[in-house]
Amino acid sequence: MRMSPKPVQTFRDDFTYSNSPGAIARFPFPFPEDEYRYSVNIEPHVTPGPEGSVYEFLLDIDEHYLSEMAERDIVLKENPQRCLAMPHMDLACWDMIERCMQSLAADYPQHFSLTIDGDQWTWHNRLLNIHDSFTFGDSSTLPLPPMEYMGRQVQGDFALLDQRDGDLFLDAGIVTCPADWSLAFDAGMSFSEWHGPVPMAHEMGVFDRALKYLTAIPVGRPVRRLNWTLTVNARMDTSPETYPNWGTDRASVTADNVGEKVHLRVELQVLDRMPRSNALMFSIRTYLLSFDDLVTNPDWARRMHRVLKTLPPELVEYKGLGRYHDLAVEWLSRFDPAN
């Protein structure tokens, strides 16, 4: 089902965020097996994907668009360091603007339009009531720096990875809904450096293989993967910068409130080669689903139970689930006939 944006809901304080039945049906449930294991689970992001699915277009605009843009505004006002672009990434930022605007205008003509006359571009975002004309490639003609300008109009976090010496460097991005990582901390790091904290995978050679693959991605052949964790409350901004605001949420889970408190957090990550700069655009589109909503699908409920029950202790720790992992497994067990 294609989703129309609905009025603003919140991802903090009173947490009014909710998923409609249509949004639940299209949720990208990430587990192909009952036991979760690491893999380089990358596949071509061939668009258009199935109609109405989160894979239909390069950028998924859904019912939470206005809510996520409002949340992004709050985060950026609190801490402008959540968006940054090193000076040498300017051309890559324009690549991102070109790719995003052209995709959005082609895929959602009811919401976005783009008129190109040589270097003179006119962009209309009817959802946010933005209407701007600018000179392509000239950042001084935009009302905001290019990364922030585009990032404030697309759901999900974005990073631009500079490619040099056969490696990737995190040199630009807008990151306001991360699963516990910091753009300001990781800025300038290489691929293996920013993956440093991930347990087990280095020893398995996962990152060496992934890096060779990613540096060879050609223009026009984006790839995707899903990542996941659990989040307490429908909180988009679980970043190290705001840890004092959400770290204690994990102690608020009880046997009675697992269903409404605990959310499966899925990231649809897409890597797309930028034609003009040769950078890689890395988009991280986050979907949140409460366990109450998740168990409306019996297959998901059963599998979620089995995945959590067999999750290696290192991953329970890394994903920050220690405080409530047992409660979540116990709560889910009632939906698994094998128990």
Next chain:
Amino acid sequence: MSIDSIPVRVAAIEAVAPMIREFRLEAIDGSLPAFSPGSHVQVAMPGEQREIRNAYSLCSDPRETGSYRIAVRLQEDSRGGSAFMHSQVSVGDRLQITPPANFFAPAWHARKHLLIAGGVGITPFMSYIPELERQGADFELHYLYRSSQTGAYRDELMHRLGQAFNGYDSDAGVRCDLSVLLSNREPGSHVYICGPESLIEGVRETARALGWPESLIHYEAFAAPEPGEPFKAKLVRSGRAVEVAADESLLEALEREGIEVPNLCRGGVCGQCVTSVVEGSVEHRDDFLSADEKASGTCIMPCVSRAAGNHLILDL
């Protein structure tokens, strides 16, 4: 060609040096994709005995996507590609090219770019220069050529770049002293080399001796595979056998037999054509596989590498 191939029409041909012709290629349907400086395309040429595919750097301004330009030097020992481009291709002809790919992009964070071109190795820098100018970047071009054969675009570049242009015509006895060129450079300088293997090696050795870190040295060799001894490749999955001639690569021989192997650079860099080896020893000539992978003998880059003996058995 792959499903991604782009049909183009030859819109103009110009002799830009005694041995170099420039071809302007226009899209037949729609426009051509944007590209980054240093990108190349593969051009497919229907040769007499087999289809030939060569990679050529795009030598036009990346902002100009109405057409692409490539420049082809006639090689004395041509394997067929450059001879075909020089003698068989006329204005109005159709050719198939791949979308641009890049293994020689600028280091955007460099504070200074030293571009060293040898002969037809000027081509990737023809796409660098307009973008570096747009960004107001600090750069110098050092252009080594023989005016009796190469030296394409030198008048235009001299005029355009002024002080940043440094030409060395060896036919006029003008030599480039690499140790002077590479000495006393300010921190943040990067050097790029495109040209014959001897020039690349010369710059790398001089730079190394002067204490340049490897991460500041970037180079792109001409991608044509070197010839070797003929051998036979047996393919376990299809049960077929392919004879690889001395003057063709394993990849070309497989393609001649209709066996498609993914590939981008055809020069041992991109890693796309990696193929599993079941039996037989490999003469590795690529820059992609790690030393451990090469020693294990379990895979080969068929675009440049060959059998070390008279046969290989491949998982194809």
